[in-house]
Amino acid sequence: MDINVVAQLNSFLAAFVLLTAFGMLVQRRMYGLVHLFAWQGLFLSINTAIVGFVAGKHHLYISSLLTLSLKVFLLPYILHVLIQRLKVHKEVEVVENVPMTMLMGIALVIFSYYLMSPVTQLSTLVTRSTLAVALATVMIGLLMMITRKHAVTQIIGFLAMENGLFFAATSATYGMPLVVELGVALDILIAAFIFGIFFFHIHTTFDSLDVDQMARLKEED
Amino acid sequence: MILSPINIISSSVLLLLLSVAIVPLLKSNQRLLINTSFMLSSLASLLGIAGGVWAVGGGITNKLILPIGLPDLPFHLRVDPLAGFFITVICLLSFFVSLYSVGYIKGYLGRRPVTSLVIFYCIFLAGILMVVLADDALFFLIAWEVMAAASYFLVMFEDERIENRRAAFLYMIVAHVGAIAILLSFGIMAGLTTGFESFNGYTFDAMRQAEFPLKWATAAFLLAFFGFAAKAGVVPLHVWLPEAHPVAPSNVSALMSGVMLKTAIYGIVRVSFDLIRVFPWWWGAIVLILGLISAVMGVLYALMQHDLKRLLAYHSVENIGIILIGIGLSMIFTSFHMPLLSALALIAGLYHTMNHAVFKGLLFMGAGAVLHATDERNMEEMGGLIHRMPWTAALFLIGCVSISALPPFNGFVSEWLTFQAFLLSPALPSPLLKLLIPLGAALLALTGALAAACFVKAFGVTFLGHWRGHRNPRVHEADWFMRSGMILAALTCLLLGILPTLFIDWMDIIPEQLAGSKLRISAGEYNWMWLTPVAPERASYSGLIVFLGILLVVVAAYLVLHIRPGAIHRAPIWDCGFGKLNQRMQYNATSFSMPIRRIFGFLFNIKEQVKLTPRAVHKAFPKRLNYYLRIRDRFWNWLYKPVVEFSFRVSRKVGLLQQGRIQAYLIYSFITIIVLLVFSR
Numbered sequence: 001m002d003i004n005v006v007a008q009l010n011s012f013l014a015a016f017v018l019l020t021a022f023g024m025l026v027q028r029r030m031y032g033l034v035h036l037f038a039w040q041g042l043f044l045s046i047n048t049a050i051v052g053f054v055a056g057k058h059h060l061y062i063s064s065l066l067t068l069s070l071k072v073f074l075l076p077y078i079l080h081v082l083i084q085r086l087k088v089h090k091e092v093e094v095v096e097n098v099p100m101t102m103l104m105g106i107a108l109v110i111f112s113y114y115l116m117s118p119v120t121q122l123s124t125l126v127t128r129s130t131l132a133v134a135l136a137t138v139m140i141g142l143l144m145m146i147t148r149k150h151a152v153t154q155i156i157g158f159l160a161m162e163n164g165l166f167f168a169a170t171s172a173t174y175g176m177p178l179v180v181e182l183g184v185a186l187d188i189l190i191a192a193f194i195f196g197i198f199f200f201h202i203h204t205t206f207d208s209l210d211v212d213q214m215a216r217l218k219e220e221d
Numbered sequence: 222m223i224l225s226p227i228n229i230i231s232s233s234v235l236l237l238l239l240s241v242a243i244v245p246l247l248k249s250n251q252r253l254l255i256n257t258s259f260m261l262s263s264l265a266s267l268l269g270i271a272g273g274v275w276a277v278g279g280g281i282t283n284k285l286i287l288p289i290g291l292p293d294l295p296f297h298l299r300v301d302p303l304a305g306f307f308i309t310v311i312c313l314l315s316f317f318v319s320l321y322s323v324g325y326i327k328g329y330l331g332r333r334p335v336t337s338l339v340i341f342y343c344i345f346l347a348g349i350l351m352v353v354l355a356d357d358a359l360f361f362l363i364a365w366e367v368m369a370a371a372s373y374f375l376v377m378f379e380d381e382r383i384e385n386r387r388a389a390f391l392y393m394i395v396a397h398v399g400a401i402a403i404l405l406s407f408g409i410m411a412g413l414t415t416g417f418e419s420f421n422g423y424t425f426d427a428m429r430q431a432e433f434p435l436k437w438a439t440a441a442f443l444l445a446f447f448g449f450a451a452k453a454g455v456v457p458l459h460v461w462l463p464e465a466h467p468v469a470p471s472n473v474s475a476l477m478s479g480v481m482l483k484t485a486i487y488g489i490v491r492v493s494f495d496l497i498r499v500f501p502w503w504w505g506a507i508v509l510i511l512g513l514i515s516a517v518m519g520v521l522y523a524l525m526q527h528d529l530k531r532l533l534a535y536h537s538v539e540n541i542g543i544i545l546i547g548i549g550l551s552m553i554f555t556s557f558h559m560p561l562l563s564a565l566a567l568i569a570g571l572y573h574t575m576n577h578a579v580f581k582g583l584l585f586m587g588a589g590a591v592l593h594a595t596d597e598r599n600m601e602e603m604g605g606l607i608h609r610m611p612w613t614a615a616l617f618l619i620g621c622v623s624i625s626a627l628p629p630f631n632g633f634v635s636e637w638l639t640f641q642a643f644l645l646s647p648a649l650p651s652p653l654l655k656l657l658i659p660l661g662a663a664l665l666a667l668t669g670a671l672a673a674a675c676f677v678k679a680f681g682v683t684f685l686g687h688w689r690g691h692r693n694p695r696v697h698e699a700d701w702f703m704r705s706g707m708i709l710a711a712l713t714c715l716l717l718g719i720l721p722t723l724f725i726d727w728m729d730i731i732p733e734q735l736a737g738s739k740l741r742i743s744a745g746e747y748n749w750m751w752l753t754p755v756a757p758e759r760a761s762y763s764g765l766i767v768f769l770g771i772l773l774v775v776v777a778a779y780l781v782l783h784i785r786p787g788a789i790h791r792a793p794i795w796d797c798g799f800g801k802l803n804q805r806m807q808y809n810a811t812s813f814s815m816p817i818r819r820i821f822g823f824l825f826n827i828k829e830q831v832k833l834t835p836r837a838v839h840k841a842f843p844k845r846l847n848y849y850l851r852i853r854d855r856f857w858n859w860l861y862k863p864v865v866e867f868s869f870r871v872s873r874k875v876g877l878l879q880q881g882r883i884q885a886y887l888i889y890s891f892i893t894i895i896v897l898l899v900f901s902r
Contacts, residue, residue, distance in 0.1 A: 111895075111898075114902075115898055115902055118902070139891075139894075142887065142890070142891050142894075143891070145883075145884075145887050146884050146887045146888055146891060147884075149884075154883070211882075211883045211884070212882060215880065215881035215882050
């Protein structure tokens with residue numbers, strides 16, 4: 001495959017990752033969020049496989065498969081089950097001031113490009129142009145955690161951040177060593193389980209998954 | 222295994238840890254648990270004594286490297302005469318106290334389970350021994366923390382009382398602040414030894430080889446001194462002592478006061494004489510001055526107390542002061558290259574260390590026996606116990622005489638040696654010191670006199686007169702285990718007092734190694750009988766002859782009084798015709814210390830109120846009179862309260878950051894990341 005084609009494909013997939021990130025930032029329905037998350041995982045997985053092919057790093061195929069199975073099937077399935085068990089699938093979360101949030105997201109993307117411009121100039125990798133997108137995905141994930149109030153949304157934000165980090169690793173250095181990636185994958189899986197358990201506890205304690213309720217846990221003076 | 226001091230002492234530590242391990246097996250039978258564990262710990266103490274005496278007597282230095290700890294940082298163990306001496310002191314007292322505990326702890330049976338007490342008692346002893354055994358900074362600090370944590374749980378033993386929890390918390394804070402200072406000090410020394418690239422500087426051996434620049438050596442010494450002073454209870458870091466010692470079980474207070482404080486003395490000697498080695502005279506002057514302040518303030522505060530164990534705790538401050546006077550003088554002499562005088566002062570300090578361990582242990586055990594019998598710590602509620610507890614009274618009296626530095630007991634010898642060191646200070650080349658050090662001698666003399674007054678009060682109010690209390694507990698004499706612990710301690714006091722030459726001969730290797738000279742203690746014929754630190758025409762003392770003289774006088778007086786029947790007869794007290802004398806009208810602790818309170822009142826924070834309720838007839842005929850007296854440590858308001866208030870204020874300010882909303886916390890991280898990214902671009 002021609003290297004230019006690969007670079008084009010890479011940028012194309014990066015654009016989709018960013019698009020899904022923006023989508024998650026303002027998506028109000030729970031199932032919609034989970035689906036967007038699964039799509040983001042799929043784009044990541046394809047991207048990893050392509051990078052692995054062009055760079056000749058075969059362990060990237062394994063991480064691509066891992067991403068596919070974990071982030072496209074297993075985690076969305078767990079979230080799906082969680083949403084059903086917690087009976088929040090019909091809830092529509094109030095997202096305040098959508099245009100403002102979008103503008104902030106755009107500002108973050110510009111900021112990322114500004115930050116990454118020196119790196120992009122120095123790097124010789126095929127994937128160098130997508131580094132800024134990866135960073136933007138991380139920051140948008142964080143922004144999503146800040147602007148949303150629902151606990152499940154928070155978790156999806158967290159997982160989106162992790163997606164961004166994974167993307168950054170692939171584009172900056174053609175992926176982390178396999179051992180590290182296996183470890184991170186395991187961490188994510190365990191984190192998902194722990195979050196699930198916590199949700200049940202939060203739900204039974206506060207009868208709601210609104211994290212604002214947890215402000216009541218603060219010590220009073 | 223080759224028989225050597227370090228192996229004996231290590232097996233003693235192992236035995237202590239073993240007795241912790243068997244506790245779960247014996248938990249269901251508390252009586253058996255007490256017997257087994259304390260017998261095992263006294264056995265371990267005997268082993269420790271054997272190893273320590275051997276190490277000092279033979280001048281042996283052994284090393285051992287244990288391949289445990291962090292990877293590449295094994296634990297180093299070492300026994301040299303200095304460590305051997307402290308191990309002997311520690312094990313001597315812990316032997317007495319372990320015997321005593323067999324009886325004392327049985328008093329808790331039926332009231333509360335003693336499993337935790339037994340466990341932490343053994344860990345505590347093992348921790349103290351490990352501190353002295355340690356030959357690298359890592360193991361030292363681990364042992365130091367084990368010791369601190371175990372003693373925290375021991376202070377906490379009767380945790381349903383708020384004063385125990387408060388004392389334990391305060392103790393924990395002071396112990397940790399001190400430990401941080403010690404950690405930093407070792408960090409400086411290790412860093413200067415090998416630089417910060419390698420870790421090998423953490424062994425004491427490496428530090429011994431290194432040359433420290435004066436600036437950094439001073440920083441290391443001051444930090445270490447601060448840390449050890451916090452543990453030793455040097456004024457003004459003494460506030461935890463009078464809180465923690467009274468509330469701990471008495472056998473533990475005996476160990477904490479008699480032994481644990483000594484590890485701090487060990488640390489000071491180890492760091493200054495062994496690790497840093499070369500120091501300017503003013504380090505010694507700092508130690509000396511703080512020692513003097515501790516001695517005088519300690520005894521003055523002790524005089525004001527009416528809680529028996531609190532009084533003893535303040536006396537620990539005083540005695541630590543006296544020990545530090547010896548060490549400080551020795552440091553001054555060393556820095557002026559006067560090895561003989563330095564040896565004299567060091568021996569004085571170390572001898573007092575041993576003496577204080579024994580007599581303070583004895584006194585705390587006596588106080589424990591009183592507490593055990595009467596369930597009362599307040600002296601104002603006691604009196605006349607000599608009739609019901611003759612053994613305890615006699616043994617406590619021996620402790621009182623020893624701590625008051627009266628011949629023929631041991632306290633006299635070490636204070637006398639300290640005075641000799643003081644009186645020889647005009648040999649110093651610095652005119653300033655020549656002028657100032659005799660003032661210190663005067664303060665030490667004042668301390669001795671006040672200590673004597675304080676123990677006249679402690680013994681008199683507790684054991685003499687009539688029962689002052691409102692309650693009428695069934696007072697019983699201590700059992701034979703407790704008595705045997707106290708009797709052995711009292712005998713040791715006497716032996717250390719009448720045969721000082723033997724003991725000083727034994728420990729003379731320590732100043733030879735640290736200060737560069739032996740103390741030629743004896744001159745002339747009968748040299749084992751006469752303690753002659755400098756020259757026979759200057760000063761000499763024979764404990765044995767003084768003892769025999771005192772014995773002769775006492776026997777003669779006894780014979781004169783008792784040989785004729787009827788020479789002594791009991792009669793009612795003459796009450797000046799008042800006719801309504803009761804036991805509440807006796808001299809008590811508060812009235813006894815009144816004159817001293819008048820003279821030195823400015824040193825305390827005293828609140829005194831007299832409230833008269835007059836009769837209806839005329840106010841010259843009072844119905845009742847209330848006397849209220851509250852004496853507080855001024856240091857609390859000067860030093861501690863500002864720190865406490867400041868930390869509360871800062872916490873409240875920092876607490877504003879804590880909104881309790883997850884989003885807020887996320888925003889903090891978000892902003893931090895953005896700012897860092899902007900600045901690091």
